[in-house]
Amino acid sequence: MTDTLTRPAAPTPPPAPTWKRRLWWPARNTWRSLTSMRTALALLFLLALAAVPGALLPQRSLNEQKTASYIADHGLPARIMDRLGLFEVFSSIWFTAIYVLLFISLVGCLTPRMIEHAKSLRARPVATPRNLTRLPRHERHEVVGTPDEIGQRLMGNLRGWRKVSSTVTHTDADGTTREVVEISAEKGYLREFGNLVFHFALLALLVSIAAGKIYGYEGTRILVADGDQGLCNTSTAVYDSFRGGNLVDGTQLAPFCVQVDSFKADYLPNGQADQYSAKVRYQTGSDLDTGDSKPATLKVNDPLRVVGDRVYLLGHGYAPTFTVTFPNGEKRTQTVPFTPNEAVTLLSSGAARFDTPGGLYPNEDVRRKNQIALEGLFAPTALYSGSNNTLLSSSFPDARDPAVAIRIYKGDTGLDTGRPQNVYSLDQNLINQGRLIQKDQVNLTPGQTATIDDGTRVSFDGYQPWVSLQVSHDPAQQYVLISAIAMLLGLLVSLLIKRRRVWARLTPSHGPSPTAADEGTGDKRLTVVEMAGLARTDQAGWGEGFGDLVKRLLEIDDPARTGRRTTSER
Numbered sequence: 001m002t003d004t005l006t007r008p009a010a011p012t013p014p015p016a017p018t019w020k021r022r023l024w025w026p027a028r029n030t031w032r033s034l035t036s037m038r039t040a041l042a043l044l045f046l047l048a049l050a051a052v053p054g055a056l057l058p059q060r061s062l063n064e065q066k067t068a069s070y071i072a073d074h075g076l077p078a079r080i081m082d083r084l085g086l087f088e089v090f091s092s093i094w095f096t097a098i099y100v101l102l103f104i105s106l107v108g109c110l111t112p113r114m115i116e117h118a119k120s121l122r123a124r125p126v127a128t129p130r131n132l133t134r135l136p137r138h139e140r141h142e143v144v145g146t147p148d149e150i151g152q153r154l155m156g157n158l159r160g161w162r163k164v165s166s167t168v169t170h171t172d173a174d175g176t177t178r179e180v181v182e183i184s185a186e187k188g189y190l191r192e193f194g195n196l197v198f199h200f201a202l203l204a205l206l207v208s209i210a211a212g213k214i215y216g217y218e219g220t221r222i223l224v225a226d227g228d229q230g231l232c233n234t235s236t237a238v239y240d241s242f243r244g245g246n247l248v249d250g251t252q253l254a255p256f257c258v259q260v261d262s263f264k265a266d267y268l269p270n271g272q273a274d275q276y277s278a279k280v281r282y283q284t285g286s287d288l289d290t291g292d293s294k295p296a297t298l299k300v301n302d303p304l305r306v307v308g309d310r311v312y313l314l315g316h317g318y319a320p321t322f323t324v325t326f327p328n329g330e331k332r333t334q335t336v337p338f339t340p341n342e343a344v345t346l347l348s349s350g351a352a353r354f355d356t357p358g359g360l361y362p363n364e365d366v367r368r369k370n371q372i373a374l375e376g377l378f379a380p381t382a383l384y385s386g387s388n389n390t391l392l393s394s395s396f397p398d399a400r401d402p403a404v405a406i407r408i409y410k411g412d413t414g415l416d417t418g419r420p421q422n423v424y425s426l427d428q429n430l431i432n433q434g435r436l437i438q439k440d441q442v443n444l445t446p447g448q449t450a451t452i453d454d455g456t457r458v459s460f461d462g463y464q465p466w467v468s469l470q471v472s473h474d475p476a477q478q479y480v481l482i483s484a485i486a487m488l489l490g491l492l493v494s495l496l497i498k499r500r501r502v503w504a505r506l507t508p509s510h511g512p513s514p515t516a517a518d519e520g521t522g523d524k525r526l527t528v529v530e531m532a533g534l535a536r537t538d539q540a541g542w543g544e545g546f547g548d549l550v551k552r553l554l555e556i557d558d559p560a561r562t563g564r565r566t567t568s569e570r
Contacts, residue, residue: 050098057086059090109199110199113196124164125185125501128183129532135503135532137533140531141556145527151181154504154506158553162187164184166182178508190493192499198487199490205484208476208483212477212480217250219238219470225263232257235251256306261280271397275300277299278316282294282306298312310473312470318348319335319336320335320338321336322374325457333461336350346380349375350425355371371412372456407438408440409431414436439452440452446462447462500533501535529554
């Protein structure tokens with residue numbers, strides 16, 4: 001009877017707790033996937049792709065009127081895009097989600113790489129491999145001198161390399177022992193450092209842009225360039241449109257005032273704008289109390305920088321001046337900015353509303369029926385066409401022969417309704433309801449007057465240029481610039497610096513140099529020098545350049561240091 005020994009089965013490990021299987025492991029895997037470089041690159045590409053609609057489609061935050069017009073013109077597709085947030089891309093929840101995920105991915109991806117790079121900087125160079133001939137670049141030379149002498153020469157010529165030298169005892173097959181010097185050197189640690197700088201600068205760029213959007217603001221205002229109208233940055237109410245960050249409530253704006261004195265535009269013969277500038281005066285600090293002001297000139301892309309804000313000159317147009325003389329002889333004068341309809345000729349459209357003088361119509365209902373409204377076109381250089389040459393257009397953007405084509409209305413202009421109205425057009429509902437009745441339609445040049453049936457006279461007195469100013473505050477602007485420069489420098493370093501490794505094994509040769517007596521070198525012996533190099537790719541600086549590096553390190557071209565029977569093999 002034979003006894004059989006059986007090995008007891010390994011104990012079955014206890015099952016993992018339920019919370020680990022259902023919570024910890026999925027969370028860990030999700031975090032690893034999110035913080036991988038592949039995910040970071042995918043999110044970066046997705047962020048660039050998500051920004052495309054913001055460049056191609058009108059954005060509500062920049063021009064609400066243009067956005068509304070675009071939606072009305074394109075019907076259902078535009079309404080679907082509006083629901084998807086394509087007209088408010090940079091404030092939409094999905095764009096913010098991509099932005100935040102990219103930020104988290106970069107932080108989780110770069111932090112371990114930074115720690116690993118710090119460890120590699122403190123680590124010793126990789127030890128010399130046992131068989132150097134297996135490496136892609138390998139050379140063997142016989143050089144006159146002892147291993148210690150040649151080793152000192154190599155260590156001295158490896159300037160800028162992280163290097164280490166060691167002496168080991170080697171025993172041959174016949175039992176002979178020899179002292180072998182081994183050298184290991186590395187170079188190119190700045191390559192990974194530049195890579196890390198690039199990615200951390202990208203992270204800083206994202207943070208800076210986000211901080212600028214949260215704490216920054218932009219406001220636009222149209223001012224007539226007549227030396228009287230000005231802008232004081234005291235509250236959001238002084239702007240025609242204002243867009244502030246989430247933490248901007250308008251109570252801590254930088255205090256300053258700007259007044260536009262004049263505007264000048266230069267045009268090419270084809271009507272294209274060549275250059276335009278505005279002469280302004282501004283006040284800051286104690287000047288606000290004393291009334292003193294400083295002159296400045298605004299040009300395109302050349303803003304006025306004042307108390308941390310920038311004042312840009314965005315655009316310009318014309319503001320015709322109208323005077324309404326009511327039946328009792330009292331006058332009302334307004335200079336009203338018209339918005340350009342044609343960018344080349346600056347043919348502009350607009351509207352003006354005139355309330356009646358106080359006391360002329362004591363009854364409120366009667367007063368509202370006798371208000372005057374104007375709506376029409378302004379042509380800087382009048383060009384007439386159509387039947388009887390009554391159709392007005394413009395042939396040049398400069399005001400060489402200004403004229404207006406206006407409709408004169410009488411009735412309720414809507415000034416008492418309390419509802420906001422478009423400053424460039426009349427309320428069509430008031431016209432359709434018969435509350436605002438057209439009395440005349442005329443073409444006027446400066447100095448001409450039109451009279452309606454009740455004796456009210458409307459005069460076109462001339463025009464003034466207007467300019468559109470934008471006040472921009474971005475507290476993180478300098479950090480965006482620094483981050484962009486750091487990204488560029490990091491990218492250049494990562495592309496230009498090459499990661500290299502060099503090893504050398506110095507083995508004393510058997511017997512003296514056969515040419516030592518002829519060279520007068522005494523009984524110096526030969527040393528067999530084996531050198532090998534390794535790089536990520538041949539494009540990293542090796543190729544034929546490795547041989548030149550070996551010659552430079554060993555000073556082979558110097559006959560005083562090498563024997564004439566120097567050999568090499570690759």
